[in-house]
Amino acid sequence: MPKHGTFVWNELMTHDVKKAKAFYADTVGWSFEAMDMGEGTYHVAKTGDDMAAGFFEMSGPDFENVPDHWMPYLEVDGIDGLVKKAEGKGATIIRQPFDVPGVGRIAIIKEPTGAVVGWMTSENR
Template sequence: MTQHGYFHWNELMTRDTEKMKAFYAATVGWTFEGMDMGGGQTYWIARAGGEPVAGLFPMAGPDFEGVEEHWMPYLAVDGVDAVLEKAKGSGAEVLRAPFDVPGIGRIAILREPGGSKIGWMTPANPA
């Protein structure tokens, strides 16, 4: 399990997953495995040497209008709900309240006091 305060995951938010899969396969040798997100969407797990290293998230729909493509980092924290309360008390803004992703963990999205967006997550325990 990733330790509290360490970066746990990175996710490329993109409108063209096929283009970005081709780019990263050609440049750094990543391979990809798809995960059904429902609604006809596929989340892509990027692998290096067989190990998962990042994800490609398809930005589709009205929630992403006007949002530029970007990398989204996720910081591992112990007990995201409690740590998020500390973050709010220290000037962070919650952009998406904590939610659970089965088998992945509990995630919240926030804007730090300086304006940067970041995901904080309590990773799921390995089965």
């Protein structure tokens, strides 16, 4: 069970999923499982049967000037209230809390120092 304040997921945000998958398959031996997300395909990196990370393809005008990067996700209790608290403490909310069926409730914030991080309240808590 995920604990409040611990990192629980990492996601590669990339403009070239095919190239990234080839790199990680060849270097660390990951295999990939595609998941249809309705708005696109999410690629789950796996080590054997264990999930290791996710790959998200950045496409469209919203991602035009965004460099490829890794996005970590931090498990938090009561995401909606905590996002409001974070905003009051100087964070910028990049994406308000939203639900991902089978995963949990997620928000993307930029904390006061400028670092971007995902917060998640997992569904399986």
